[in-house]
Amino acid sequence: MKNLKLKFARIEKDISQIELAKMIGVTRQTIGMIESGDYNPSLKLCLAICKALGKTLDDLFWEDDENEEE
Amino acid sequence: MKKNKVKNNLDEMQEQKLLQIEHNCCWFSYWALFISLVVQMIISDNALQYVIGELIVFLGLCVYFCVACIRNGIWDRRLKADPKTNLIASIVAGLIMAVIMFIMFYRRSGMPVGSICAGIITGGIVFAICLIIFTISASIYRKRLDELEEEVETE
Numbered sequence: 001m002k003n004l005k006l007k008f009a010r011i012e013k014d015i016s017q018i019e020l021a022k023m024i025g026v027t028r029q030t031i032g033m034i035e036s037g038d039y040n041p042s043l044k045l046c047l048a049i050c051k052a053l054g055k056t057l058d059d060l061f062w063e064d065d066e067n068e069e070e
Numbered sequence: 071m072k073k074n075k076v077k078n079n080l081d082e083m084q085e086q087k088l089l090q091i092e093h094n095c096c097w098f099s100y101w102a103l104f105i106s107l108v109v110q111m112i113i114s115d116n117a118l119q120y121v122i123g124e125l126i127v128f129l130g131l132c133v134y135f136c137v138a139c140i141r142n143g144i145w146d147r148r149l150k151a152d153p154k155t156n157l158i159a160s161i162v163a164g165l166i167m168a169v170i171m172f173i174m175f176y177r178r179s180g181m182p183v184g185s186i187c188a189g190i191i192t193g194g195i196v197f198a199i200c201l202i203i204f205t206i207s208a209s210i211y212r213k214r215l216d217e218l219e220e221e222v223e224t225e
Contacts, residue, residue, distance in 0.1 A: 026081035039083050 001037040006060050009053045010035075024048040103128050112173050140207065143215040151211050156204035163200045168193025 010020055017035075021028045026045065033039035034049075041049070046061055053060070080088060107124055111117040118125075145151045149159070172189030176182060 027084065030081050030083040033083060042082055045082055 001063070003035050003037055003060070006049065006053075007035045009055050009060060013053055015053070020049070020052060023052045100128075100131065103131075108170055111170065112177065115178065117174070136207065140211050140214055143211070143218045145208070145211050151208035153205070156201060156208060160197050160200035160204060164193040164197030167196040 010017070015023075017031045018028045021031045024045070025048075030039065030041075030045075034041050046057060050057055050060055078085070103124060107121050107128060110121045110124075114120045139145065149155050168189040171192040172185050175188040176185035179185060
């Protein structure tokens with residue numbers, strides 16, 4: 001399940017995957033995998049992403065039941 | 071929690087991938103060592119002399135694995151620590167050892183009846199030892215699990 005909310009929030013802030021990765025101390029590959037839904041980040045990493053993008057956990061990671069089944 | 075002094079170059083996703091790779095390598099080495107031990111015991115005439123080093127490493131690995139799992143209140147992913155499962159696992163271990171001993175003795179002596187007897191006796195002994203060890207381990211595991219649950223409740 002792709003995390004489009006994260007992708008849109010990053011684009012909204014005009015931040016590249018590399019820049020976001022540097023801000024939170026992970027690799028670009030990890031950001032790419034989170035956005036494509038291939039990796040489930042820990043709560044610690046989710047919080048770091050939220051802080052870097054100025055969003056809440058709900059904004060970026062909450063999924064409605066309908067979307068979760070996709 | 072203890073912190074490692076050497077800086078970790080990996081992020082959490084890479085760390086998980088590395089753990090998965092190490093897990094695969096560990097189990098490959100474990101079973102390769104086991105197969106190598108069995109083959110050497112069967113084909114060599116003075117088996118123990120040739121396999122003693124590998125046997126010590128293998129048994130050390132097994133002891134560490136069991137102790138670490140029990141200390142953390144872990145038994146198995148699929149198997150349960152109940153008498154029925156312990157009995158079946160002991161029978162399987164006894165049968166495997168009986169077959170290995172039969173082949174080993176038959177290859178050396180060429181006497182089928184004697185080899186069958188050696189296989190049955192060794193298999194029986196291994197079955198009894200495994201059953202005792204499994205029963206004791208399961209009892210220790212249950213106690214440890216209770217301790218861990220109490221620790222979590224009181225914290």
